[in-house]
Amino acid sequence: MLTAIVGINWGDEGKGRMVDLLSESQDIVVRYQGGNNAGHTVVNDTGEYILNLLPSGILRSNITCVMGNGMAIDLAHLDGEISRLREKGITINPDNLKISDRAIITMPYHVRLDCLEEDRLAGEKYGSTRRGIAPVYGDKYLKKAIRMGELLDLESIARRLKGIVEYKTLTIENVYNSDPVSYDEMLNYLKKYAAIFSDYICDVGLYLTDAIKKDKKIMFEAQLGALRDIDFGIYPYTSSSSTLAAYAPIGAGIPGKKLDRIIGIMKAYSSCVGEGPFTTEMFGEEAEMLRGVGKEIGAATKRPRRVGAFDAVASRYGVLVQGADELALTKLDILSYMEKIPICTGYEVDGEIIRDFPIGARLSRAKPVYEYMPGWKCDISGCRTKESLPKAALDYILYLESLVDCPITYVSVGPERDAYILMK
Ligand code: GDP
Numbered sequence: 001m002l003t004a005i006v007g008i009n010w011g012d013e014g015k016g017r018m019v020d021l022l023s024e025s026q027d028i029v030v031r032y033q034g035g036n037n038a039g040h041t042v043v044n045d046t047g048e049y050i051l052n053l054l055p056s057g058i059l060r061s062n063i064t065c066v067m068g069n070g071m072a073i074d075l076a077h078l079d080g081e082i083s084r085l086r087e088k089g090i091t092i093n094p095d096n097l098k099i100s101d102r103a104i105i106t107m108p109y110h111v112r113l114d115c116l117e118e119d120r121l122a123g124e125k126y127g128s129t130r131r132g133i134a135p136v137y138g139d140k141y142l143k144k145a146i147r148m149g150e151l152l153d154l155e156s157i158a159r160r161l162k163g164i165v166e167y168k169t170l171t172i173e174n175v176y177n178s179d180p181v182s183y184d185e186m187l188n189y190l191k192k193y194a195a196i197f198s199d200y201i202c203d204v205g206l207y208l209t210d211a212i213k214k215d216k217k218i219m220f221e222a223q224l225g226a227l228r229d230i231d232f233g234i235y236p237y238t239s240s241s242s243t244l245a246a247y248a249p250i251g252a253g254i255p256g257k258k259l260d261r262i263i264g265i266m267k268a269y270s271s272c273v274g275e276g277p278f279t280t281e282m283f284g285e286e287a288e289m290l291r292g293v294g295k296e297i298g299a300a301t302k303r304p305r306r307v308g309a310f311d312a313v314a315s316r317y318g319v320l321v322q323g324a325d326e327l328a329l330t331k332l333d334i335l336s337y338m339e340k341i342p343i344c345t346g347y348e349v350d351g352e353i354i355r356d357f358p359i360g361a362r363l364s365r366a367k368p369v370y371e372y373m374p375g376w377k378c379d380i381s382g383c384r385t386k387e388s389l390p391k392a393a394l395d396y397i398l399y400l401e402s403l404v405d406c407p408i409t410y411v412s413v414g415p416e417r418d419a420y421i422l423m424k
Helices: 015-025 075-087 108-124 133-142 148-152 154-176 183-200 204-213 245-252 284-293 312-322 332-337 360-365 391-404
Strands: 002-007 028-031 040-044 047-051 064-067 072-074 097-100 104-106 218-225 261-267 270-272 306-308 326-330 340-349 352-354 367-374 408-412 420-422
Touching: 002 015, 002 245, 002 312, 015 040, 015 218, 015 261, 015 326, 015 408, 028 204, 064 204, 072 075, 072 133, 075 104, 075 183, 097 183, 097 204, 104 133, 104 148, 108 133, 108 154, 108 183, 148 154, 148 183, 154 183, 204 218, 204 245, 218 245, 261 312, 261 408, 284 306, 284 332, 312 340, 312 391, 326 391, 332 391, 340 391, 367 391, 391 408
Parallel strands: 002 218, 002 261, 028 064, 028 218, 064 097, 072 104, 261 326, 326 408
Antiparallel strands: 040 047, 270 306, 340 352, 340 367, 408 420
8 A cells, every 4th residue: 555645735734743643554654755955843742853854754663764766865964863863762773764775965065056056046046945955956867966875885986976076166166156075075975974874775666666565555755745846836936856746656766656545735724935926925913923823933944934824726736736635634723813714715817816826927926815714713722523623613624625626534733643633
């Protein structure tokens, strides 16, 4: 059984929290794209954990985690993340963590290049997290990235690294007028982490194929959401990888396999980190209030997130491109303070009302068309059944379900593992 947990919106929907919950009955959890440019916050009975690179399944002792070839791995960051979890008593070793030999390595010069380019763009910046993600994925397609498997053969890496460092130095010196990249430093960096990670690196495709034969349950965990997908998101304000469920088998190392179940994680309102069009954005006191109650501060970057009303146009598009079979609606409890709840049901673009998500300049010009629903004005964080929800909250859920045309099977009403309602 292959299940994907993917984001319907701009990311930060609470995917990590849902993977943590739904992985109880799984055997393997796979991260299939992205790097340490976003974070999942997971709260369970043993504490609060922030995961940037490791799959959220790492918090469960019965699960083997896989980092797929679609990922970009910052070795120093991964080493730190593993150490922090070990300090909290989490076991991590080559038996429960397997890293794809085809995953690409985010090098220190990628981080530098990311910062140099964002600084050059200044007012026109993309809102990069400055973690080197666009430069390393760029290098993947330029065929200048270094892959995890190369750490197993340091002699050949030493040879290939020469040309790569030369190319990077040419770029950094001549385009950005900055200091050259040191070959020795980069080689030592790779040697240091080769010693740490060699035993974790393998052909994860073979491992997963074998697991499928043995009828193991595998969950695929996405980073970010549909609207940050490199092809189908709000380009160029997207991430540099594919955040879609369709990419999960490819980014995991089993391109010929098909998913059995796609669960989309959709937030009860909107939030977005970084730049780009965000049609239902709230400002001033209204935004402060929602940001404060929702604790909308980026897990990876600590940047305050932009917040807004639920956007049915963007979310329906998210459901469509993810191919979601069902949805988990998260953070419904955050809306409990609202007298009336705005829902964006259409966009006005150049005097015309549209309901299909536009791209480019048309998206930037879109104005939200709102409907309002009455709030429930009481604490719902203790609700564990559909029947115990106030009618106004249930009406809100059912209306969102009809707007995005996909069944909502889970509603989450708090960050804790058990703070959810099974709807169907
Ligand atoms: P992810 O990247 O999609 O996993 O999302 P993040 O971890 O960046 O953001 C989700 C945040 O919301 C985390 O801090 C979660 O602990 C928290 N969270 C998730 N679901 C709920 C919920 O239903 N209610 C509340 N109050 N917080 C939630």
